[in-house]
Amino acid sequence: MAEETLLSDDFLRQLINVGEVDIVVGLATHNNAKTIEPVLGAIQSGALKCFPRERVAIINADGGSQDGTTELVAKASIDDLWRESKVYALRTLHSISVPYARTPDPSKALQTILAAADLLRAKACVLISPESTTIEPDWLQRLVRPVYHDNFDLVCPIYTRQKFEGALVRDLLYPATRSIYGYRIREPYGSEFAISGRLVTDFLGRGIGNEDWGKMGPEISITIMAVTAKYRVCQSFLGTKAPSPRGAHDVVSVMRRTAGALFSSLDSNFPVWSVISGSENVPTFGTATEVEPEGARINRRRLLEMFSTGVAQLEPVLRSILSSSSLSELQRIAALGINEFDYPAELWAKTIFEFVASYHKSIINRDHIIQALIPLYRGRSLTFLTENRNGSAQNLQHREESLCADFERLKPYLLEVWADRK
Amino acid sequence: MREIIVNELTQAFQEMAREIAHYLPRLIVMLIIVLIGWWIAYVLKLVARSLLRLTKFSKLSENAGATQLLHQAALPSSTELVSRFVFWVAWVGFVLLGVNVLGIAGLQEYISRFFLFLPRMFVALVILFFGLVAASFFSRAALLAAVNANYRSSRLLSTVVRVLIIVFAFSMVFEELGVAEQTMLIAFATVFGAAMLGLAIAFGLGGQDLARKFLEKRLVQHNKEEREDELSPL
Numbered sequence: 001m002a003e004e005t006l007l008s009d010d011f012l013r014q015l016i017n018v019g020e021v022d023i024v025v026g027l028a029t030h031n032n033a034k035t036i037e038p039v040l041g042a043i044q045s046g047a048l049k050c051f052p053r054e055r056v057a058i059i060n061a062d063g064g065s066q067d068g069t070t071e072l073v074a075k076a077s078i079d080d081l082w083r084e085s086k087v088y089a090l091r092t093l094h095s096i097s098v099p100y101a102r103t104p105d106p107s108k109a110l111q112t113i114l115a116a117a118d119l120l121r122a123k124a125c126v127l128i129s130p131e132s133t134t135i136e137p138d139w140l141q142r143l144v145r146p147v148y149h150d151n152f153d154l155v156c157p158i159y160t161r162q163k164f165e166g167a168l169v170r171d172l173l174y175p176a177t178r179s180i181y182g183y184r185i186r187e188p189y190g191s192e193f194a195i196s197g198r199l200v201t202d203f204l205g206r207g208i209g210n211e212d213w214g215k216m217g218p219e220i221s222i223t224i225m226a227v228t229a230k231y232r233v234c235q236s237f238l239g240t241k242a243p244s245p246r247g248a249h250d251v252v253s254v255m256r257r258t259a260g261a262l263f264s265s266l267d268s269n270f271p272v273w274s275v276i277s278g279s280e281n282v283p284t285f286g287t288a289t290e291v292e293p294e295g296a297r298i299n300r301r302r303l304l305e306m307f308s309t310g311v312a313q314l315e316p317v318l319r320s321i322l323s324s325s326s327l328s329e330l331q332r333i334a335a336l337g338i339n340e341f342d343y344p345a346e347l348w349a350k351t352i353f354e355f356v357a358s359y360h361k362s363i364i365n366r367d368h369i370i371q372a373l374i375p376l377y378r379g380r381s382l383t384f385l386t387e388n389r390n391g392s393a394q395n396l397q398h399r400e401e402s403l404c405a406d407f408e409r410l411k412p413y414l415l416e417v418w419a420d421r422k
Numbered sequence: 423m424r425e426i427i428v429n430e431l432t433q434a435f436q437e438m439a440r441e442i443a444h445y446l447p448r449l450i451v452m453l454i455i456v457l458i459g460w461w462i463a464y465v466l467k468l469v470a471r472s473l474l475r476l477t478k479f480s481k482l483s484e485n486a487g488a489t490q491l492l493h494q495a496a497l498p499s500s501t502e503l504v505s506r507f508v509f510w511v512a513w514v515g516f517v518l519l520g521v522n523v524l525g526i527a528g529l530q531e532y533i534s535r536f537f538l539f540l541p542r543m544f545v546a547l548v549i550l551f552f553g554l555v556a557a558s559f560f561s562r563a564a565l566l567a568a569v570n571a572n573y574r575s576s577r578l579l580s581t582v583v584r585v586l587i588i589v590f591a592f593s594m595v596f597e598e599l600g601v602a603e604q605t606m607l608i609a610f611a612t613v614f615g616a617a618m619l620g621l622a623i624a625f626g627l628g629g630q631d632l633a634r635k636f637l638e639k640r641l642v643q644h645n646k647e648e649r650e651d652e653l654s655p656l
Contacts, residue, residue, distance in 0.1 A: 313576045371566040
C-alpha cells in the first residue's frame with residue numbers, strides 16, 4: 001500500500017530489476033558529496049567482508065541534492081573494491097539512488113527507504129547517516145547481525161562521543177524515554193540503526209510515518225514504536241560518532257525532531273507508558289570505549305546569558321507552561337552568577353514533565369512549547385558542562401545515571417500533571 | 423348644540439375603540455412574539471454556552487489574549503460574553519419582528535436596516551476575534567524566535583508585532599462596520615507609516631553603529647563564531 005504512494009514508477013522498475021534481497025542499506029542524503037564517498041566505501045567493504053553470501057542493496061533517498069551526491073552514489077561501483085580488497089562477494093551489490101523530493105524531508109526519506117526494503121522483502125534494513133565520516137566497515141555487521149542472526153527487530157547504536165557532544169541526548173532524550181517507556185536505550189534517536197523486515201512492514205502498515213510524531217521525528221518514532229509494540233530491541237556499540245561541526249545543528253529544528261516527536265508520541269501511547277514504572281536494560285552487543293576528551297571550548301558565560309535572558313523574556317510563556325514553584329525556582333537560578341549556577345537534575349526532570357503535560361493539553365501552540373524549552377535546555381547544558389568539566393568518564397556516567405534515576409522517581413509526578421485538568 | 427357635542431364624543435370614542443380593536447390583536451401578537459422570542463433566545467444562549475464549553479472556546483480565547491483583555495475590563499468570561507451576545511441579538515431580533523407586526527410606518531425601514539447590519543456585525547466580530555488570535559500567535563512566535571536567536575529587546579519586537587496586528591484588525595473591523603472608514607484607513611496608514619519611518623530613522627541614523635554591527639552579524643562570519651558557543655545537541 002505504502003509503495004504505491006511513495007515509490008515512483010522508475011524507482012519501482014529499478015527495484016523490480018534488483019529482485020529480492022537480504023539486506024537493504026538506506027542512505028538519506030541532501031548535499032552530502034563531501035562525506036558520502038567514505039561512507040559508501042565503508043558500507044561496501046562491510047558488505048563484502050561480513051555478508052559475502054547475502055544479497056545487499058544500497059538505497060539512496062535523496063532530497064534534492066545539487067552537489068552531485070546522487071551521481072556519486074550511482075557511480076560507486078563494487079568493482080573498485082574488488083580490485084583493492086581480496087574479499088569477493090558471491091552476490092551483486094546493487095546501488096540505487098532515487099530523488100524523493102526537491103527539498104529534504106527526513107520522514108519521507110525514511111519512508112521511501114523502508115518502502116523499498118519492504119518491496120525487496122529484505123530481512124534487515126540498516127540506516128546509515130551520510131555524515132558519519134567515522135564509520136568503519138564493521139558498523140554494518142554490528143548493526144545487522146543482531147537482526148539477521150539473533151532475531152532482534154531493532155538495533156540502536158551506542159556511540160563513543162567527545163565529552164560534551166550529544167548534550168540533548170544525554171540530558172533529555174535518554175532519561176525521558178527511559179523513564180517514560182521503561183527501556184534503557186542510550187540513543188533513542190540514532191543516526192544509524194537497523195530494523196527487521198517485520199518491523200519495517202508493521203511500521204509502514206500502521207502509517208506511523210504519516211502521524212504527527214512520525215513526521216516530526218522519524219528516527220525516534222521507530223524506536224518508540226518498537227518498544228511500545230513489544231518488539232525485540234537491542235543496542236550495539238559502534239564506535240566514535242563523527243563530531244558535528246560547531247553550529248551545524250539548528251537547535252530549534254533538532255528540538256522539534258527529537259523532543260517534539262517524543263512529546264507528541266505520548267498522546268496515542270498513553271495506555272502503554274502510563275503503567276510502566278522503573279526501567280529495564282536491553283541486550284547490548286560489543287564493548288564500550290573510553291569517552292574522548294572534549295576538544296572545543298564552550299563559552300559558559302554566553303550559555304548563562306542565553307538562559308537568563310530566555311527565562312526573563314519568556315516569562316509570560318513559561319508561566320502558562322510551568323507550575324509557579326518551578327518557574328520561581330528557575331527565576332532564582334537565572335539570577336545566579338556563573339560560579340554559583342546550578343540547574344539541579346530534579347528541577348530539570350520536573351521542568352520536562354511539566355512541558356510534556358502542557359504539550360499534551362496544548363496549553364499554547366505545541367511548536368511554541370517546544371521552542372520555549374530551548375533556553376532551559378541551554379541552562380541545563382551549562383550545569384552539565386560545569387559538573388563534568390574536570391570529571392572522568394566514570395563521573396560522567398554516574399551523573400547520567402543519577403539524572404535518569406531522578407526522571408524515573410518523578411514519573412508519578414508526570415502522571416499527576418498529565419491528568420490535571422487545570 | 424348639546425347633541426352635536428355628544429355625537430362628536432361618541433364618534434371619537436367609537437373611532438378610538440375601532441383603533442384599539444384594530445391594534446389590540448397586533449399588540450397581542452407582538453407580545454407573544456416577544457415572549458416566545460425571549461424563550462428562544464434563552465434556549466439559544468444555553469445552546470451557545472454548551473457548544474462553546476464543548477469546543478473549549480475559553481482556552482482559545484485565553485490563547486488569543488482575549489480573556490486577559492476582558493478580565494482587565496472587568497467583563498465576564500469570553501464564553502459568557504458570547505452566549506449573552508447570542509441571547510441579546512436573538513431577542514432584539516424578535517422584539518423588532520414584533521414591533522414590525524404593529525405596522526408603524528417609518529419604523530420598518532429601521533428594522534430592515536438592523537437585520538441587514540447583523541451579518542456585518544457578525545463578520546466584524548469574527549475578524550476581531552481572529553485578529554486577536556493572530557496577534558497573540560505571531561507576537562509569541564516572534565518572541566520565541568528572537569529569544570532563541572539571542573536577540574536583545576525580544577519583548578519589544580513581540581509587542582510591536584502584536585500592536586501592528588491588532589491595529590490592522592481594528593481597521594478591518596471598522597471598515598466592515600462602515601464606521602469612519604476613511605478616518606480609520608488614514609489613521610492606520612499614518613500609524614504604520616510613522617512606525618516604519620521611525621524605526622528606519624532610529625536604526626539608520628540614531629543607531630549607526632548598531633546598524634553596522636547588526637548587518638555585520640547577519641552578513642559576515644561573526645554570527646558563525648557566536649553559534650560555535652552552542653553545545654552540539656546530537
